[in-house]
Amino acid sequence: MPPWRQSPGGRWIAPAMAAAVVASAKVPPDAVCAASARDAVWAELCHMATDCGATGAENIFMGLFPKDGGRLVRGIGAARDLSEGQRFFCIPEACTLATDAEDFLEHWDGVHDEEGLCNDEMRLALFVAAERKRGNASRWAALLAALPSETELREFHPAFLPSGLLPEAASSEWHGDARRLRPCFELYMASPSEEQDDSVDFTFDEAFVALVQARAYNSLTDTGASAMFPIADLVNTDRKERWNNDWVRNPVGDEMCFIALRDIEAGEELLGDYEPGPDPRAFFMDFGFLMPLDQRARGKNGRICEGLGPEDFPEPPPDAHPVLLNYWRFAEAFCERTRSPPRHEL
Secondary structure, three states: OOOOEEOOOOOEEOOOOOOOOEOOOOOOHHHEOOOOOOOHHHHHHHHHHHHOOOEOHHHEEEEEEEOHHHOEEEEEEEOOOEOOOOEEEEEEHHHOEEOOOHHHHHHHOOOOOOOOOOOHHHHHHHHHHHHHHOHHHOOOHHHHHOOOOHHHHOOOOHHHOOOOOOOHHHOOOHHHHHHHHHHHHHHHHOOOOOOOOHHHOOOHHHHHHHHHHHHHOOEEOOOOOEEEOOOHHHOEOOOHHHOOEEEEEEOOOOEEEEEEOOOEOOOOEOEOOOOOOOOHHHHHHHHOOOOOHHHOOOEOOOHHHOOOOOOOOOOOOOOOOHHHHHHHHHHHHHEOOOOOOOHHHO
């Protein structure tokens, strides 16, 4: 993936992705998932997946898909017509970056966490941070290159809201996550291991960025391990009636597959269920964008809107911090509020 910026209420946009295509019924051959794809990062990711045993790469492509208001959002589409019930892309579970995988367990050998300072998500995040430091030498380089960077996350994600811009009641849960991550990070850095070396040491800030990435792109395997699935995590979501695929396990081949929920036309974006649950605030905190319209539960009070009422949070000016503007979009979408004058008019 190239540099991303977050669209209002949507997924990440790639304005500088020269190799991306605007989706249409005719899919350019060099946008299809292959090592020869025009976009270098997409090509490496597809090469990694197929080299690991993924099948069906010829059925998907990466492109920019039009959304409400004329926005173009990066996503995955069908490269050819797909039939209802077709398993059109499968990737072996052995290809996933998982906390029960052999290389992960070897990496953590020597980290003795008798006090339970690290949960599975934290361990995954620290592994991601270490592997990112390895650069192209990492087995997971292509997957990690496909994640939004710290610079890009700071443009929209609530984990990077500067302190003091919102009332305490509305402050990000990520402040608490950072406090909980620190003792795990310190334990990890103080635990020498044959699988660790000084050349891949990373800072706490880099570990925190990896935690944000791991949470947004993390799924659970059948064994309960935290895992990041190459390519699969790039599929977007939308209103329920637009879902056209599901992500299922094929026990015969120990692999995960996309299955078409209906006939899908070539050029159509693939949209799936993020299983957000009933809490739009948790969805916003995890992903940094708004829950699809038909899954929203607006609240007059309650935790999701604490500190985001009109008295506490008037509309910020257009040039306010981008994360604060993202909070404002959240408040407008989910909180019962009477519009108040913008701050720059007060």
